[in-house]
Amino acid sequence: MKLFFMFLLFLFLTSCSDDEDNRPVSDCGPYIEILSSTDGLDPGDAFALADISTEGTCLSIEVSATGCNPDDWTAELVTDGAVAESIPTQTNARFILDRQLPDGASICQAIAFKTFTFDLSDYLTPGALPSNLRLVGPADTARVILFEE
Structure with missing residues (x-):
């Protein structure tokens, strides 16, 4: 009997998770990832x-x-989650594309387009709006997008 309770306790402790996978699925795509640092x-x-x-x-x-x-x-x-306290607030995000190319693979020379959609609701809360989001792309090119309430 003692072994059975130990097993139940082990099962209970290992089944709980504190990760963010439990948040509701977004209607507009994956959530923005907030990291402690985007350096490197x-x-x-x-x-x-x-x-x-x-x-x-x-x-x-x-x-x-x-x-x-x-x-x-x-x-x-x-x-990285940093928000500059100004009016409007200012923040940065980096967009990273992976074309799923194996190392050494030849690249098709056709130009293709694809649209990705992200949910920023966890990041741009109503208290942080309006906000200028500086979207950083390849070679540190950037565009600024104004989000308003």
């Missing part, structure tokens, strides 16, 4: 920012890059 991040693959649009705290980023199949591309939007 892999810059990802080369691309150009083709278009940027917002709807509420949803950010859509259309990119263009060489490649034959943009369906395989993945992207992440990361920030």
